[in-house]
Amino acid sequence: MDNLVEMRGITKRFPGVIANEDVDFELRHGEIHALLGENGAGKSTLMTVLAGLYRPEAGTILVRGNPVGFNSPRDAIDLGIGMIHQHFTLIESQTVTENILLGLDEPRFLMRLSHYDKQMAKIGEQYGLQVTPDVKIWQLSVGEQQRVEILKMLYRGVEVLIMDEPTSVLAPQEIEELFKTLRSMVEEGKSIVFISHKLNEVMTIADRITVLRQGRVTAAGIDPASTSKAELANLMVGRKVLFELEKTQREPGKVVLELQGVSADNDKRLPAMRGIDLKVRSGEIVGVAGVAGNGQSELGEVITGLRTCTGGRILVNGKEVTNRHARTSIDLGVAHIPEDRTHVGTAPNLSITDNVIMKKYREPPIARGTSLDRGAAQEMAQGLKSEYTILAPSVETPARNLSGGNLQRVILARELSSEPSLLIAMQPTRGLDVGAIEGVQQLLLEQREQGAAILLISEELEEIFTLSDRIVVIYEGEIVADGVEPDAEKVGLLMTGGSRSSSKERAA
Template identity: 50%
Template sequence: MAAPSIQSRLGLVPGTPPLVSLRGVGKVFPGVIANADVDLDVFPGEIHALLGENGAGKSTLMNILTGIYQPDEGEIIVGGRAVSFASPVDAIAAGIGMVHQHFKLVRAFTVAENIHLGWSETPRRISRVALETRTAELSARLGLAVDPAARVAELSTGEQQRVEILRVLARKARVLILDEPTAVLTPAEARELFAALRAFVAEGNAVIFISHKLDEVLEIAHRVTILRQGRKVATDWTDACTETSLAQQMVGREIVLSDMRGTERGRIGASVLALEGVSLMSEGVTLLKNVSLELRAGEILGIAGVAGNGQRELTQVMTGLAVPTTGRVWLEGADVTRAGARRIAAQGVGHIPEDRLHAGMAPALSITDNAVLREYAKPPLSLGPLFRPWRATRLAREIAAAAEVMVPSFEMPARNLSGGNQQRLVARREMRIASKVLVAAYPSRGLDVGAINTMMRYFTELRDAGVAVVLVSEELEELLTLADRIAVMFHGEIMGVVPAEGADIEAIGLMMGGRRAA
């Protein structure tokens, strides 16, 4: 008996063509084959996941589909005919739109202004009230709640993502491409997004869903295509896959993320970093309230909580990027409350920030410049006032090799790296200087399962060497796997600190919602 067709499994009329097809698509950059002979079909009513390691070619393939890059070979077929997109404007006119990892909103504008900016259907003369009314109607129709009058700079990351999606859907996109859409969302926001995506494809549209979260791929997608080293490995129905089988196809080997607390380690030592009654105010808003924490040598302290509850401000205070309004910060017994980021880093504190591209890198500078940012003024890169570029290039190559980042040219801007490779490069750079403390905020965002496993192993190696590690994560499983203790944040306060081993997940969830530990 013949296997049911794709159309029949999706509930489509037999013979229904794909909304979009890629045939034999290839793209080569200097020294790197980004894509080679890739085929992909996406049908109406389908959520199609795209998986692969960092650098596997996912973003390049989607940049080709949306007109950012031109393919070196192969063709794009939309509506049964071959098309060529000179720019994203051509792609959106053909019904294909993409929401990138790094949003492209004007932060000083309102939601309504951002959605109407550059849209051909925006009237030449229109009042603010009319703009907001049109936006509210669009929001209600598409099931993506936003405040049309709110300024983008005041929105949470999840709200900003909704605005980006509305911008694309307002322009009548039938194929919506989402790049790591849940990396910046709370579990509740992710559920809301999934509901909106299911409603979108139920109307005969399609979604291409790029993610490294295998459980979410199995939950939301009908089919999954896996890329490895720029080539398609497989396309399967997700109901025939498991997280293990997907991971193995992605990386070509078995991946097991075990409980790393049990690895060989030294004893937890003395206090290295301490916060004492720290509060932080900004423009009349309390961001941190009376936070007291102690971090000891040779331990991993997990910071749990729904995003936006003071985690970013906590890491900024720990690394000297923010000065507390009240309270003290101590590093090995010395008061560093007002020492500043440069001095604290020089004393052995590394920082992997939440926003890797804008806070962790200078996007327009070269990969070499970004890799050596922490060490450019030290020997052997510099001797007195003399900077030695060839030494910098050598060090950048060493850091990239340790981070397992393939770099076609160390002179190209850092923004040209994939998001996952940016993260790996920043992480290895910061780990080099973290002789006492490493503060890591959401370090696994945007990383594939193999890279996550590798980074977590690096953290345990630092811990075993006596370095204190602060690990901020929205993934409770990650914290329970790695941390010795978990501090839970809510509205800028510490609700409690509990041992990770044997922790009550329900109790942690209640603390994340505002209940103090008993």
């Protein structure tokens, strides 16, 4: 076998966690090898070991058949192995070229920057990586910054490029471009490890797939043509996942949520929403598509009363809630699945019981006069725990001990059991495993069935497409399209500002 890299019996522990247990991984010359697994499966850890950043407790690494020992990423780079992490490491105030040269022994590079600029542009061209070498990093979009990271690795002469969840920050077109670049890299004889938890992507781009579950390999180097999404999902989560959501035909009813020219600032006091008009009707799911940071968080927050509007009006069932206390929207039947589950969504130190009754402790049977009926509260929590299949030892388990999927179920139990007329669902499946995702999506469809108006804010286009009755696109704080077709290319173009350039400077 023509293995460029072999990892054998790798075990890597962190305090209290075995991140990788006796893992074997093989990378061939000129292949795109996907490392697939859900959150926490140990993908990043395994590749961070290969990139020389972590030392494993056990196991060996062979490169071109020779055993190697890495003391730093520098050692791995010297053997042609480089990793692009999920969080980039570029210096914002410096140019593309300066960033790429940083840390290299190129003594007088500052004197001949233009020479290097040309060199960068040339490598960029070779791999279809459009970058302008003399602009500063802060002027670039996230997608462009990723290209700089790739260029940096190519300039260092890597033969093996490891990319950790590279598509999570990209819009659909950018993903297409990245895939083209990856393909041209393998044509040039390079090898790529592509880390992902997304089945579709892995099926599209990989030559072979290795699956990790809870730190162990459940499938090694399989051919995408000989497997299916369902089988891969099963290997990832250890049980069957259906991929079938039932969505009925349904005519939307009366307008439940109406935004009239709503504006708001972000936390940095810069305009985040600019005069948004939007209506959501009963029994309808309106999906808001957009690249993170274009005003969608603020949109959810102004409706639920967590953020001040600087202009416009918000009506729920015809009643004005603009800049009212969050309690006003709760009383009008607004439920909220927040983006931040651990801090905004739940109280981590309180029990499941306390978390699910948060909105009901003022009402009977839980409120008894001025006191709280603990028994009634626990009884209700017990019912919700089984109805929403919250897996925990008891209803007195603190929220902080729950996994992401179970924590989200606690939130759903609390919010949905109040039979809301309006549901604001923000990134409702982010970070959940495929099985949990399907369960959450099913619950949203049930709410639609019961006549709730649902505003779905999600960065997962597939989720928006599957669930929405109507799709709107948000870009730089404006709704740039209302009622677009579920077409990734069209929506993607709108999400990135249509024909506008993606670079902040050029857009200005």
